[in-house]
Amino acid sequence: MAEKSGSEILVEALVDCGVEIVFGYPGGAVLPIYDTLFGQKKIRHILCRHEQGAAHAAEGYARATGKPGVVLVTSGPGATNAVTGITDALMDSIPMVVITGQVATHLIGTDAFQEADTVGITRHCTKHNYLVKDPDKVGSTIQEAFFIATTGRPGPVVVDIPKDVQVASGTYRKSGPIAHKAYVPRDKPDTKLIEQAVEMLAEAERPIFYTGGGIINAGPGASQMLRELVRLTGAPVTSTLMGLGALPATAPEWLGMLGMHGTYEANMAMNRADLIVAIGARFDDRVTGRLDAFAPEAKKIHIDIDRSSINKNVSVDLPIVGDAGRAMEDMAKIWKAKQHKKRDLGDWWRRIEGWRATRCLDFPEDGDEIMPQRAIRALFEATKDRKPIISTEVGQHQMWAAQHFGFDAPNKWLTSGGLGTMGYGLPAAIGAQIAFPNALVIDIAGEASIQMNIQELGTASQYRLPVKIFILNNEYMGMVRQWQELTYSSRYSESYSDALPDFVALAEAYGWKGIRIEGKQELEPGIGEMLAHDGPVLVDCHVSKLANCFPMIPSGAAHTEMILQANEVSGTMDDEAKALV
Amino acid sequence: MKIRSPDTAPHTLSILVDNEPGILARIAGMFTARGYNIESLTVTDVSEDSSVSRITIVTTGSQNVIEQIITQTERMPPVYRVTDLTELGPHVERDLALVKVAGTGEHRIEALRLADVFRARVVDSTTESFVFEVTGASEKVDSFIELMREVGLVEVARTGVVAIGRGKEAS
Numbered sequence A: 001m002a003e004k005s006g007s008e009i010l011v012e013a014l015v016d017c018g019v020e021i022v023f024g025y026p027g028g029a030v031l032p033i034y035d036t037l038f039g040q041k042k043i044r045h046i047l048c049r050h051e052q053g054a055a056h057a058a059e060g061y062a063r064a065t066g067k068p069g070v071v072l073v074t075s076g077p078g079a080t081n082a083v084t085g086i087t088d089a090l091m092d093s094i095p096m097v098v099i100t101g102q103v104a105t106h107l108i109g110t111d112a113f114q115e116a117d118t119v120g121i122t123r124h125c126t127k128h129n130y131l132v133k134d135p136d137k138v139g140s141t142i143q144e145a146f147f148i149a150t151t152g153r154p155g156p157v158v159v160d161i162p163k164d165v166q167v168a169s170g171t172y173r174k175s176g177p178i179a180h181k182a183y184v185p186r187d188k189p190d191t192k193l194i195e196q197a198v199e200m201l202a203e204a205e206r207p208i209f210y211t212g213g214g215i216i217n218a219g220p221g222a223s224q225m226l227r228e229l230v231r232l233t234g235a236p237v238t239s240t241l242m243g244l245g246a247l248p249a250t251a252p253e254w255l256g257m258l259g260m261h262g263t264y265e266a267n268m269a270m271n272r273a274d275l276i277v278a279i280g281a282r283f284d285d286r287v288t289g290r291l292d293a294f295a296p297e298a299k300k301i302h303i304d305i306d307r308s309s310i311n312k313n314v315s316v317d318l319p320i321v322g323d324a325g326r327a328m329e330d331m332a333k334i335w336k337a338k339q340h341k342k343r344d345l346g347d348w349w350r351r352i353e354g355w356r357a358t359r360c361l362d363f364p365e366d367g368d369e370i371m372p373q374r375a376i377r378a379l380f381e382a383t384k385d386r387k388p389i390i391s392t393e394v395g396q397h398q399m400w401a402a403q404h405f406g407f408d409a410p411n412k413w414l415t416s417g418g419l420g421t422m423g424y425g426l427p428a429a430i431g432a433q434i435a436f437p438n439a440l441v442i443d444i445a446g447e448a449s450i451q452m453n454i455q456e457l458g459t460a461s462q463y464r465l466p467v468k469i470f471i472l473n474n475e476y477m478g479m480v481r482q483w484q485e486l487t488y489s490s491r492y493s494e495s496y497s498d499a500l501p502d503f504v505a506l507a508e509a510y511g512w513k514g515i516r517i518e519g520k521q522e523l524e525p526g527i528g529e530m531l532a533h534d535g536p537v538l539v540d541c542h543v544s545k546l547a548n549c550f551p552m553i554p555s556g557a558a559h560t561e562m563i564l565q566a567n568e569v570s571g572t573m574d575d576e577a578k579a580l581v
Numbered sequence B: 001m002k003i004r005s006p007d008t009a010p011h012t013l014s015i016l017v018d019n020e021p022g023i024l025a026r027i028a029g030m031f032t033a034r035g036y037n038i039e040s041l042t043v044t045d046v047s048e049d050s051s052v053s054r055i056t057i058v059t060t061g062s063q064n065v066i067e068q069i070i071t072q073t074e075r076m077p078p079v080y081r082v083t084d085l086t087e088l089g090p091h092v093e094r095d096l097a098l099v100k101v102a103g104t105g106e107h108r109i110e111a112l113r114l115a116d117v118f119r120a121r122v123v124d125s126t127t128e129s130f131v132f133e134v135t136g137a138s139e140k141v142d143s144f145i146e147l148m149r150e151v152g153l154v155e156v157a158r159t160g161v162v163a164i165g166r167g168k169e170a171s
Ligand SMILES: Cc1ncc(C[n+]2csc(CCOP(=O)(O)OP(=O)(O)O)c2C)c(N)n1
Pocket: A393, A394, A395, A396, A397, A398, A420, A421, A422, A445, A446, A447, A448, A449, A450, A472, A474, A476, A477, A478, A479, A480
């Protein structure tokens, strides 16, 4: 077999794995790979402005397309800069393959220039990782990396390739379907258990579907199956932050997001349900609130591809390991085969309507100040017909976007849920825009978060990406300020966004259009102007500085102890509550 | 505010893994990262071609924590399977210690007599010292070492627990 260099093998294997786009940043330890990329046309390299940006861009690309995101960075600082994005992908189960350069094999362990123990550093923030010491193994390792990243519960895989391995020659053979010796993901749920689940669902008087990011990961077909199950059973649906869009927000069965900033109806329904069907969601602490008060009356079915998610935080009555889409498909089939009729859930729905009547997402509004919630709703109204892809940063604006922007389809909502990474939104939007050049992609941002990867403005300019950034500028790290108001008697320690740049001028410096919105009158025209421009636009929308995000379940509280409005806030909490995040 | 910790019991886990570089760091690191205990850990390759290793870990935790430990370990790509030998029931556990004792006269004779009771073998001797090899369940090895303290214990080297299920099935 003809010999090739390690970097040629790498690029060929990437192409064989279906890679079209790589997000990266060059450096000494990946020069051979960059040279190979220079001479070919199959893979397009997107030069980001920071390795963290490259990793989040790959995540955004993966979330929007369902395909794995690919990152290429150099050794040492290149790899360490990517670590936040890698960890983010692990927490949100995003398929991603990260190729890192490494110093030559004989230099490993000598504290060589730009040496970092990448495999050691990323061991616990990847699904798996490799150090490839032999050019003959580059190809097979890459193929295995894609297999592991994309199957089972998806996640990031790092492949560390020393520089001499990139230069040395070896052989490569495209493999057929990968059969890993130890790693055998289990997709197919046990039919007996599915039958039991259907039985429980048919008998429940107060059922609720609690869905999560696993449904999005299981592909668009899974969202269709959820819709089918809801049609068959008439049961209400709530979802985690990561699961938004699986059921259209316009569906009558949709109760809104649950958890800390979820709706009153979603949290009350979880608390009073007699059956919770959890699908691709992991009962995390942001969702359950105080564990001993979580859904006390409910039997729980938990469908998840990752067995370790089951019984981790909450013990369940019926654990089902498998792919969310296949499990729901089987449930729908068996429901029909057994000729179950939609049960009369009238009483249950009447109670839910009662909770809905609190209109928990309403907000006070007077004067000329723009309320942040109003800004999100206006943005939604102005863009919904264009089926936008929305990314966010982290903070109040993220929660307001989740609450007030309606999503009707999966893969349209890109947000950092598990890790909560400020600086995620802009690069993620760039990644999505690369995949869908004609889509409307908007990063809903906070003035503090946007500064964490602001350098990526340059990436959008370079590739002429018409990304939009909509900053809800409240001059505070609002979410931090809100917790300080609620927990520490409004002692606003270091949460004021001082010395802000002139965002409009900053945008213009990067070749973007900049728009400032300051009063209610300017809101709709400003959004209109943003949408009318076919290039990248940054909107600096000044909003009420002290607005808080409600409803809110304070940490350590039960779902029923929700704070609905500002006047219910006491301003302090006991140590037990303070100790929880 | 006080930090609470729940009731726990020891479990012996047998973990079959791909014998790849860094596998021990991967498993041990996962235990540390998730706050699980490791009371003892042994590892050796167990297949003909050295491609598979068995890691035996004695850990403690509540029933829930043990279930988490098992599923968290099992989902790591290089792991074939994890068996909770304590749950499985009938299994054999062995621990081996090399115990150095120095002394003369009555102490020396007493050391030999105790060694005999514990079926410990003398694997090295000088006129002033012995090295005993003792094997058995950890508790037996513990008590032998305790007794040796009174007759001139110098130092101990110990393997930690290895274990395997009884009967003809693989564990
Ligand atoms: C990298 C990182 N550092 C710190 C935090 C903690 N944090 C969470 S929200 C927040 C404030 C965000 O402020 P801004 O972007 O203005 O959003 P707002 O809450 O005001 O909408 C901070 C500091 C974080 N989530 N991520």
